Amino acid sequence: MTTWRERWGAQANELTFCAPASETAVQEIIQKLGPGVPEDLVSVLRESNGVLGPYSLDLVWSAERILRDNLDFRSNREFQALYMSFDSAMFFGDGGNGDQFFFPVLGSGDVRSEVFVWNHEDDSRTWVAQTLEIFVMWYLDGTIKI
Numbered sequence: 001m002t003t004w005r006e007r008w009g010a011q012a013n014e015l016t017f018c019a020p021a022s023e024t025a026v027q028e029i030i031q032k033l034g035p036g037v038p039e040d041l042v043s044v045l046r047e048s049n050g051v052l053g054p055y056s057l058d059l060v061w062s063a064e065r066i067l068r069d070n071l072d073f074r075s076n077r078e079f080q081a082l083y084m085s086f087d088s089a090m091f092f093g094d095g096g097n098g099d100q101f102f103f104p105v106l107g108s109g110d111v112r113s114e115v116f117v118w119n120h121e122d123d124s125r126t127w128v129a130q131t132l133e134i135f136v137m138w139y140l141d142g143t144i145k146i
Contacts, residue, residue, distance in 0.1 A: 004047050007133055011140045014054055018062070021049035025063035033070055033090060036111040038103050040132040041066075041092055051136070057096045059136055066092055083123045091118070092132075095146045101128070101135065117146055
């Protein structure tokens with residue numbers, strides 16, 4: 001089985017990996033955010049409970065933060081008055097500037113594996129990568145600019 005460090009190859013040297021997330025924390029995400037959590041995200045969390053990029057940027061949040069921030073975004077009354085619904089987004093990381101990375105949630109509750117960025121200033125949501133694996137590689141090599 002290929003690890004995420006191996007998948008990201010030489011670029012993995014720019015990343016900081018953590019101890020694996022507990023299975024309890026992973027299952028809590030699945031139970032509270034829906035069964036359609038992308039397998040790649042689950043796999044990363046089982047290997048590393050969060051992945052930090054350059055300057056300690058949270059490219060992939062810890063399991064605890066994924067759960068907390070998604071529940072907060074979906075229930076925050078102030079956000080409901082300012083932004084489109086966050087029920088269609090499963091946030092998992094951020095750009096360090098207020099923008100958040102997410103997987104889109106379909107009406108069926110399934111979550112697609114593509115990665116989008118939510119711009120906190122204008123509430124736009126823009127596609128950035130086909131998969132989590134490509135997202136991290138493109139972020140590190142500068143293909144993704146936010």
